[in-house]
Amino acid sequence: MTSRDHADAVDAESFDAVIVGGGAAGLSLVCHLAHAGWRGRLAIVDDGDHPHAHRSWAWWGRGAGLLDAHATARFHHLEAAGPTWRRHAPLAPHTYLSITGFALAEAAQAALAELDGGVRVAGRALGIAQEDDAGVVTVDMPRGGVTRLRAPWVFDSVGPGATRVDPRSAPHLDFLGLHVESDRDVFDGDAVTLMDFRTGQRDGVAFVYVLPSSPRTALVERTVFVHPGARGRVRGGHEAELATYLRDTLALPDARVTGREEGLIPLVAHASARPGGGIVPIGARAGMVRASTGYAFARIQRHSEGIARRLVAERDPRRAAAPERWPRLLDAALLRVIRADPDAVREAFAAMLTAHPPARTLRFLDGEASLADHVRIFASLPLLRFARAQVSDLRPTASRRRRPTVDR
Numbered sequence: 545m546t547s548r549d550h551a552d553a554v555d556a557e558s559f560d561a562v563i564v565g566g567g568a569a570g571l572s573l574v575c576h577l578a579h580a581g582w583r584g585r586l587a588i589v590d591d592g593d594h595p596h597a598h599r600s601w602a603w604w605g606r607g608a609g610l611l612d613a614h615a616t617a618r619f620h621h622l623e624a625a626g627p628t629w630r631r632h633a634p635l636a637p638h639t640y641l642s643i644t645g646f647a648l649a650e651a652a653q654a655a656l657a658e659l660d661g662g663v664r665v666a667g668r669a670l671g672i673a674q675e676d677d678a679g680v681v682t683v684d685m686p687r688g689g690v691t692r693l694r695a696p697w698v699f700d701s702v703g704p705g706a707t708r709v710d711p712r713s714a715p716h717l718d719f720l721g722l723h724v725e726s727d728r729d730v731f732d733g734d735a736v737t738l739m740d741f742r743t744g745q746r747d748g749v750a751f752v753y754v755l756p757s758s759p760r761t762a763l764v765e766r767t768v769f770v771h772p773g774a775r776g777r778v779r780g781g782h783e784a785e786l787a788t789y790l791r792d793t794l795a796l797p798d799a800r801v802t803g804r805e806e807g808l809i810p811l812v813a814h815a816s817a818r819p820g821g822g823i824v825p826i827g828a829r830a831g832m833v834r835a836s837t838g839y840a841f842a843r844i845q846r847h848s849e850g851i852a853r854r855l856v857a858e859r860d861p862r863r864a865a866a867p868e869r870w871p872r873l874l875d876a877a878l879l880r881v882i883r884a885d886p887d888a889v890r891e892a893f894a895a896m897l898t899a900h901p902p903a904r905t906l907r908f909l910d911g912e913a914s915l916a917d918h919v920r921i922f923a924s925l926p927l928l929r930f931a932r933a934q935v936s937d938l939r940p941t942a943s944r945r946r947r948p949t950v951d952r
């Protein structure tokens with residue numbers, strides 16, 4: 545059976561697995577299932593609220609990842625800068641990669657066609673319940689009616705019906721990206737600027753990211769680590785800061801803005817949902833976003849690969865998430881420092897980006913560092929200030945006691 549759209553179906557159907565959410569995690573899992581040789585009946589439900597045309601994900605890899613071959617942009621050099629330092633270095637053995645939503649969706653569509661039964665369900669999941677030995681996903685179909693999809697395994701990147709904590713009440717990355725175009729060749733198409741701290745720091749620990757798409761075009765994005773309880777925090781001024789960066793740092797006062805993207809990425813050092821019965825969280829919901837960086841794509845690939853391998857071997861896919869206690873502890877510590885001593889965070893990033901080969905720093909940020917890597921990286925960090933920040937964060941504050949919730 546080949547893949548098919550399913551928009552009109554309203555009857556209950558049984559599958560071997562259902563994926564809820566066709567974003568980074570859902571689409572990646574489809575690719576990994578097909579690649580691993582899993583041949584069950586699969587449904588993937590997505591509400592279409594995040595069109596592929598507006599999405600892309602970046603990560604660093606060493607060429608061995610399943611989706612590395614589908615990347616739509618590749619960079620072999622890293623740039624980073626601060627007020628008093630600058631680094632330009634080769635990324636080898638890593639490559640910085642980026643994939644558009646279209647390219648990922650295309651790869652997933654081809655993978656879906658390889659399965660014995662692959663179905664894309666265009667609808668909004670209303671809820672997921674465990675009934676006897678199956679997970680049941682209730683889906684609101686766009687042309688009316690509700691359908692129920694049953695499967696022994698439901699991989700959930702959405703959490704339909706769950707009450708959510710307002711992401712602004714917890715640490716998050718707040719960003720605005722401008723797609724800019726110049727009349728001159730100004731961008732190095734082989735170098736990604738991962739972090740440039742030469743931007744105003746009044747609204748938090750802020751840096752600019754530059755991802756060229758040609759010598760004349762690039763995404764120039766300003767990101768701030770926001771800790772709602774931070775001392776003296778003021779509202780972000782991305783627009784003004786980006787205008788200054790384009791004019792003064794890139795010497796592009798006349799750059800045309802051809803598009804923009806903004807958003808926020810919640811930073812939590814733990815998964816927002818634990819596996820229960822046959823319902824397995826994936827993606828951001830499974831805690832795949834690294835709080836120290838906001839990146840999740842590479843981790844999502846490792847998790848998807850593990851799930852696929854386990855399903856093929858008829859083993860429990862709930863155990864596919866690698867235990868990452870050490871990176872989680874580090875992330876939790878960093879979040880505390882962001883609040884208590886932002887200067888120490890800037891110093892720590894500067895040390896990581898200047899005092900080490902990029903490969904070591906990237907392994908560290910990816911949670912793949914060896915013991916020796918950890919020792920060397922820690923030796924370069926302002927550990928005393930980190931320790932002081934941990935202690936000062938133990939004092940309760942009003943903002944940490946308040947936890948507003950929003951429904952979605």
Ligand SMILES: Cc1cc2nc3c(=O)[nH]c(=O)nc-3n(C[C@H](O)[C@H](O)[C@H](O)COP(=O)(O)OP(=O)(O)OC[C@H]3O[C@@H](n4cnc5c(N)ncnc54)[C@H](O)[C@@H]3O)c2cc1C
Nearest residue numbers: 565567568569590591594601602668669827828839840841
């Ligand atoms: C703007 C932005 C840019 C990011 N860029 C990067 C990056 O470059 N690199 C990186 O490593 N990480 C990045 N991240 C962090 C992380 O990788 C992404 O958040 C990633 O998309 C998480 O994958 P996911 O599958 O959990 O969620 P999503 O990719 O958001 O997928 C969820 C999908 O479920 C759908 N959906 C939602 N509710 C329902 C419902 N009730 N029923 C059916 N479908 C539903 C949504 O429309 C969406 O398609 C970024 C995050 C954001 C917010």
